[in-house]
Amino acid sequence: MSSLGFECVNVMYGEREATFAFTDHVRPGEWLCLIGPNGAGKSSLLRAVAGLVRYRGRITVDGAPLDARSPRRRAALVAYVPQSPEMPADMTGSEYVLLGRNPYVSYFGAETRHDRALVADVLERLDLADLGPRRVGTLSGGERQRLVIARAVAQEAPILLLDEPTSALDIGHQQQALELVDRLRREHGLTVVSAMHDLTLAGLFADRLALLHHGHVVSSGPAAQVLRPETLSEFYGVSVHVLHEPDGTVVVVPRRSTLST
Amino acid sequence: MTFGPESSASGSPPTDRRPRLWWALPAAVVLLVGAAALGATVGPAGRISAANWDIIWNIRLPRVVLAGIVGAMLSLAGAGYQGVFRNPLVDPYLLGAAAGAGLGATLVFAFGRVSTSHWVVDPLPLAAFVGALAAVLVTYLVGASFGGTGLSLVLAGVAVASLATAVQQYLLLRNSDVIKEVYSWISGRVSTATWSDVRLVLPYVVVSTVVLLLHRRHLDVLRVGDEEAATLGAEVGRIRLVVVVAATLGTAAVVSVSGLIGFVGIMVPHLVRLVCGSSYRVVLPLSLVVGAAFLILADIPGRMIEHGGETPIGVVTAFLGAPMFIFVLRTRKAGA
Numbered sequence: 001m002s003s004l005g006f007e008c009v010n011v012m013y014g015e016r017e018a019t020f021a022f023t024d025h026v027r028p029g030e031w032l033c034l035i036g037p038n039g040a041g042k043s044s045l046l047r048a049v050a051g052l053v054r055y056r057g058r059i060t061v062d063g064a065p066l067d068a069r070s071p072r073r074r075a076a077l078v079a080y081v082p083q084s085p086e087m088p089a090d091m092t093g094s095e096y097v098l099l100g101r102n103p104y105v106s107y108f109g110a111e112t113r114h115d116r117a118l119v120a121d122v123l124e125r126l127d128l129a130d131l132g133p134r135r136v137g138t139l140s141g142g143e144r145q146r147l148v149i150a151r152a153v154a155q156e157a158p159i160l161l162l163d164e165p166t167s168a169l170d171i172g173h174q175q176q177a178l179e180l181v182d183r184l185r186r187e188h189g190l191t192v193v194s195a196m197h198d199l200t201l202a203g204l205f206a207d208r209l210a211l212l213h214h215g216h217v218v219s220s221g222p223a224a225q226v227l228r229p230e231t232l233s234e235f236y237g238v239s240v241h242v243l244h245e246p247d248g249t250v251v252v253v254p255r256r257s258t259l260s261t
Numbered sequence: 262m263t264f265g266p267e268s269s270a271s272g273s274p275p276t277d278r279r280p281r282l283w284w285a286l287p288a289a290v291v292l293l294v295g296a297a298a299l300g301a302t303v304g305p306a307g308r309i310s311a312a313n314w315d316i317i318w319n320i321r322l323p324r325v326v327l328a329g330i331v332g333a334m335l336s337l338a339g340a341g342y343q344g345v346f347r348n349p350l351v352d353p354y355l356l357g358a359a360a361g362a363g364l365g366a367t368l369v370f371a372f373g374r375v376s377t378s379h380w381v382v383d384p385l386p387l388a389a390f391v392g393a394l395a396a397v398l399v400t401y402l403v404g405a406s407f408g409g410t411g412l413s414l415v416l417a418g419v420a421v422a423s424l425a426t427a428v429q430q431y432l433l434l435r436n437s438d439v440i441k442e443v444y445s446w447i448s449g450r451v452s453t454a455t456w457s458d459v460r461l462v463l464p465y466v467v468v469s470t471v472v473l474l475l476h477r478r479h480l481d482v483l484r485v486g487d488e489e490a491a492t493l494g495a496e497v498g499r500i501r502l503v504v505v506v507a508a509t510l511g512t513a514a515v516v517s518v519s520g521l522i523g524f525v526g527i528m529v530p531h532l533v534r535l536v537c538g539s540s541y542r543v544v545l546p547l548s549l550v551v552g553a554a555f556l557i558l559a560d561i562p563g564r565m566i567e568h569g570g571e572t573p574i575g576v577v578t579a580f581l582g583a584p585m586f587i588f589v590l591r592t593r594k595a596g597a
Contacts, residue, residue, distance in 0.1 A: 050491075050492045051491060051492065052488050052491060052492065070494075071491060071494045071495065071496050072494035073494075074494065075492060075493050075494030076494070078492075079492075080489075080492040082488070082489060082492075085485070085489060086484075086485045086486040086489055087485070088484045088485065088539065090538050090539050091484070091539075091540070095481075095540065099481075099482055099485060099493055100493065102482050102493040102494050102495060103493065103494035105478070108475050110478060111478075155493070
């Protein structure tokens with residue numbers, strides 16, 4: 001189990017800053033969900049942790065700065081599930097998941113028997129064994145999404161980043177994918193940081209939400225605290241009902257704008 | 262930027278039943294040996310006998326071997342380029358190698374051909390080799406100055422190739438007496454091959470081949486795109502640089518002795534992909550062997566089709582290769 005620390009992180013695109021002094025400490029095994037309108041900086045933060053964009057400030061894993069690591073070491077610490085993964089259609093499911101072993105293969109080496117056995121085991125444990133011999137191009141959106149998560153699991157990184165993991169899925173597959181992540185988190189002690197648009201699902205699965213607006217954190221805490229109608233109205237410019245179910249679930253329901261005027 | 266078999270697989274059977282490398286490679290080697298045997302025995306001087314052994318050894322064999330080396334190198338380099346640029350329609354001339362080599366050769370023809378006939382080193386292959394490397398180097402420097410991504414390199418390659426071609430055309434117009442020679446060189450030839458040509462290119466080709474084959478696993482990782490590959494721990498920029506340098510070195514070497522033989526570098530890897538799938542672990546070694554066999558075979562008809570000399574092999578590769586390519590494309594589509 002590993003913690004993920006952000007200290008005054010300004011994600012930079014050239015000279016433009018996408019976040020401003022983002023500071024947070026994600027505890028080992030915790031699930032932090034970044035929410036906020038488009039362009040708020042959610043994806044930028046995930047991409048900074050994944051090493052895809054420059055940033056000022058410090059991002060640390062278990063207290064050690066991440067940018068001091070080699071790309072392979074970083075990949076062994078952080079697994080990244082992009083919003084729309086590029087999946088070569090004629091790779092088989094197993095070949096695709098095997099890509100997750102790349103950080104452990106030496107430059108001129110090849111995957112070992114252990115790597116292949118681990119991939120088979122991951123597919124088995126995620127109930128995806130039947131996808132192993134199939135070509136990725138023949139799979140449905142939900143199957144592909146689970147395969148990408150399987151690749152991240154095969155990466156054996158203690159930190160899992162999910163960028164809009166459910167945006168392309170129907171409600172059943174959304175839940176299936178998030179249940180899978182939650183199970184992995186409990187079984188493997190993964191620390192999860194996700195960016196999500198669906199506020200109800202975000203509140204349902206994450207331990208803690210951070211609401212970003214124009215690169216600033218404007219609210220952070222448990223779902224019941226962040227998902228308040230006045231907060232959402234202020235930063236999303238929407239009018240919503242927020243319902244509190246008896247089991248603690250916070251449900252965000254949009255209202256017709258004509259009713260709010 | 263990915264198309265072809267990458268996106269057309271949705272209609273294929275759900276499980277993976279493609280030929281495996283362990284039997285596809287030996288099959289390709291058998292094809293290569295057959296092609297080489299045919300290439301050594303077919304020609305105006307008739308079949309093998311003790312009397313014409315000299316012809317076989319000094320004329321046909323170097324020609325077969327050189328055609329094999331050139332075909333193997335262009336196909337492998339093409340596959341390598343396709344891997345790092347994630348585009349199956351790319352050839353090893355993408356970053357300006359062909360235009361640079363063409364310019365180098367044209368310079369020699371235009372200014373030095375007569376006066377250099379007594380030189381110890383033939384300046385023609387040297388100029389083509391240096392021209393190809395210089396063009397790719399300029400492309401890389403220009404491309405790196407605006408980002409160094411795959412796209413910026415390709416754009417820089419287009420600019421550098423256009424510039425080199427423009428200079429070449431200007432030189433040709435000023436020296437119209439060498440147009441035929443230059444054109445013949447550009448069309449490619451292995452008919453004048455000698456063992457010294459083979460010795461000249463072999464070291465470069467061996468180095469390039471070894472480096473490229475060692476990167477076939479990395480090319481598979483790059484298939485998920487630069488960014489995802491980076492999150493999987495791949496040093497994308499370094500891999501691309503190493504593969505481009507190796508492929509360019511090999512390409513420049515073979516171009517310097519054989520001229521510009523087109524189409525092989527695109528067609529052979531694509532043919533392999535259609536039959537055996539797109540994994541570079543399969544595509545690279547198979548392209549090497551199939552490319553060698555293909556160019557040896559393509560060299561045979563040129564000996565028979567007379568036009569006051571042999572038909573350039575570059576013409577034959579396109580003339581035979583294009584219909585064959587369409588045929589394979591059609592049968593695979595029908596079978597899929």
